Amino acid sequence: MQRSVGLRQIGLERLIAGLAIVLLISLVGGCSHADSSRAPTSSTSATSQGTASTQPASQAAVLATYRAYWDDVIAAGKTADWQSSQLDDHSTGEALQTVRDYYRGLRADGLVARGTVSLHPRVLSLRAATATIQDCNDTSKFLRYDAKTGALRDTSDPVPDDIRITLELIQGAWMVTHTAERGKCRS
Numbered sequence: 001m002q003r004s005v006g007l008r009q010i011g012l013e014r015l016i017a018g019l020a021i022v023l024l025i026s027l028v029g030g031c032s033h034a035d036s037s038r039a040p041t042s043s044t045s046a047t048s049q050g051t052a053s054t055q056p057a058s059q060a061a062v063l064a065t066y067r068a069y070w071d072d073v074i075a076a077g078k079t080a081d082w083q084s085s086q087l088d089d090h091s092t093g094e095a096l097q098t099v100r101d102y103y104r105g106l107r108a109d110g111l112v113a114r115g116t117v118s119l120h121p122r123v124l125s126l127r128a129a130t131a132t133i134q135d136c137n138d139t140s141k142f143l144r145y146d147a148k149t150g151a152l153r154d155t156s157d158p159v160p161d162d163i164r165i166t167l168e169l170i171q172g173a174w175m176v177t178h179t180a181e182r183g184k185c186r187s
Contacts, residue, residue: 062126063121066121066165072087072091074117077103080147082103082106087100091176092170092176096176110146110148111153112144116141134162136160136161139157140157141156164180
């Protein structure tokens with residue numbers, strides 16, 4: 001009787017250990033979503049440890065989310081759709097509200113934003129569920145146009161903006177939560 005209880009105990013321990021390993025692998029490796037509009041996930045435990053093997057993967061996930069955020073912003077700008085459901089795919093909180101307010105103002109003025117943004121982000125810090133990026137992004141080709149006539153209503157500034165971006169890991173996905181312009185980038 002004790003031998004079968006002991007074997008059951010060992011079997012249960014192996015099952016728990018196996019599940020723990022599967023969970024750990026999925027957390028460290030990141031779980032990919034079937035929905036490609038979502039950013040790759042990342043492990044909070046792996047990022048807090050900052051191991052050499054998981055740090056580059058986590059940084060890649062953070063940078064991918066930041067780039068996807070700008071893809072969303074550029075797409076919504078074509079019609080200045082401040083209510084675009086795409087805007088909250090990669091942003092939330094203050095960052096989302098800032099973009100929505102900007103596009104609401106553009107639409108009220110009869111304008112849209114068209115073009116591209118050149119990004120040069122680098123991860124400054126990555127801890128547990130928070131990441132900070134610094135970017136010198138070039139918005140000189142992302143300009144305001146008259147929504148009806150298509151006429152350019154903006155001037156281009158070739159000096160990139162120095163921006164700090166905060167991302168948070170929310171329900172397994174990185175999200176842009178705050179952006180702060182810090183002036184212009186130095187050459």
